[in-house]
Amino acid sequence: MERNQDMTLFGAIEAGGTKFVCAVGSAGRGSLRTATIPTRDPQATFADVAAFFAEAADLGPLGGIGVGSFGPVRIDPEASDYGRILRTPKPGWEGFNILEGIRAFSGVPLALDTDVNTAALAELALAGPAVRQLAYVTVGTGIGVGFARADGGLTGGFAHPEMGHILVRRHPLHGDFAGNCPFHGDCLEGLAAGPALIRAWGLTPSHIPEEHPFWETEADYLAQLCMTLFLTCVPDRIVFGGGVMKQERLFPMIRARTLELLAGYLQGADEAAAMEARITAPLSSEPPGLIGAYQLIERRLRT
Ligand SMILES: Nc1ncnc2c1ncn2[C@@H]1O[C@H](COP(=O)(O)OP(=O)(O)OP(=O)(O)O)[C@@H](O)[C@H]1O
Ligand SMILES: [Zn+2]
Numbered sequence: 001m002e003r004n005q006d007m008t009l010f011g012a013i014e015a016g017g018t019k020f021v022c023a024v025g026s027a028g029r030g031s032l033r034t035a036t037i038p039t040r041d042p043q044a045t046f047a048d049v050a051a052f053f054a055e056a057a058d059l060g061p062l063g064g065i066g067v068g069s070f071g072p073v074r075i076d077p078e079a080s081d082y083g084r085i086l087r088t089p090k091p092g093w094e095g096f097n098i099l100e101g102i103r104a105f106s107g108v109p110l111a112l113d114t115d116v117n118t119a120a121l122a123e124l125a126l127a128g129p130a131v132r133q134l135a136y137v138t139v140g141t142g143i144g145v146g147f148a149r150a151d152g153g154l155t156g157g158f159a160h161p162e163m164g165h166i167l168v169r170r171h172p173l174h175g176d177f178a179g180n181c182p183f184h185g186d187c188l189e190g191l192a193a194g195p196a197l198i199r200a201w202g203l204t205p206s207h208i209p210e211e212h213p214f215w216e217t218e219a220d221y222l223a224q225l226c227m228t229l230f231l232t233c234v235p236d237r238i239v240f241g242g243g244v245m246k247q248e249r250l251f252p253m254i255r256a257r258t259l260e261l262l263a264g265y266l267q268g269a270d271e272a273a274a275m276e277a278r279i280t281a282p283l284s285s286e287p288p289g290l291i292g293a294y295q296l297i298e299r300r301l302r303t
Contacts, residue, residue: 116146
C-alpha cells in the first residue's frame with residue numbers, strides 16, 4: 001500500500017558549529033521529536049546523531065533526511081564530494097563529509113544545503129507571494145547569509161555565497177579593534193559576530209548596557225550588509241536570526257541605518273514603512289534552518 005505523502009515522516013538536522021539539532025517530523029506537521037547535541041569532533045557528534053535517529057525509529061520509517069549545515073560545505077548534489085565541509089577553523093571538521101556521516105547509520109535519501117539556505121527556504125514559505133527572493137542572515141558565532149527564490153532557483157555557482165566575510169567600512173567608534181576573523185581579521189564577521197562583540201568590548205552579549213557604542217557600531221555593520229544585499233541581489237525581504245539578534249533593539253536601528261546608507265537611491269527600499277517589511281525577524285516557530293531542512297528533502301524527493 002502506498003503511504004499517504006502527507007503522513008510521511010522525515011528527518012531534519014541543523015548542523016551547527018555549537019550544536020546539532022536533530023528532529024523527526026515534516027515541513028507541514030513540524031517536529032514530533034527533537035534533540036540538541038553539542039558539537040564536538042565529528043565522530044563523537046555523529047555517534048549521538050545516530051543514537052537519536054535509532055531511538056526515534058519508534059515514530060516510524062523516514063522518507064529521507066534533510067540537512068542544513070554550517071559552512072563552507074559542498075552543496076552541489078552533482079559534486080563527487082557533496083556534503084564535505086571545506087575550509088574551517090573548527091577542529092576536526094575540515095574535509096569531513098556530513099552526508100557520509102549520516103550514510104554510516106541510515107540508507108534513506110539525503111539532501112543537504114547550508115543552514116542559512118534552508119532557513120531562507122523556511123522563511124520564504126511563510127512570507128507570502130509578495131516575497132520572490134529572500135535573504136536569511138544569521139548573526140551568531142559567525143555571520144552567514146542564505147538565499148531562497150520562489151522560482152526554486154539557486155544563488156551561487158561553483159560554491160555557495162559567503163557574505164559574512166564581505167569587507168565593510170569600519171566604524172570610527174570601533175577604534176583600532178583588529179577584528180576576529182581567523183582568515184580576514186576585520187571582515188563583517190570579524191567585526192560584528194558574537195565573539196567579536198565579546199572581544200572588542202568585553203561585553204556579556206546578553207547584558208549590553210543601554211548606553212554603549214556596541215549598538216551604533218553593530219547596527220551600522222549590519223546595515224552595510226543590508227545595503228550590499230539590496231544593491232546586488234535585491235531581496236524582497238532580509239530576515240535576521242541568530243544569537244546576537246535576540247537583541248531586538250537592533251532591528252529598528254538596522255532599518256534606520258540602511259535607509260540612511262541607501263540615501264533614497266533604491267526605490268522600494270526608500271521609505272521607513274517599506275523597510276518594516278523588508279528587514280524582519282524570523283516568522284518560523286521552530287528554528288528556520290530545521291524546518292527548511294524538511295522542505296529541502298521533501299522538495300528533492302518530489303523532483
Ligand atoms: N541574548 C543574546 N544577546 C546577544 N548575543 C547573544 C545572545 N545569546 C547568544 N548570543 C551570542 O550569539 C552567539 C551564538 O549564536 P547562535 O546561538 O546563533 O549560535 P551559532 O553558533 O550561530 O549556532 P550554531 O550552533 O549554528 O553554530 C554567541 O557569540 C553568543 O555570545
Ligand atoms: Zn572573514
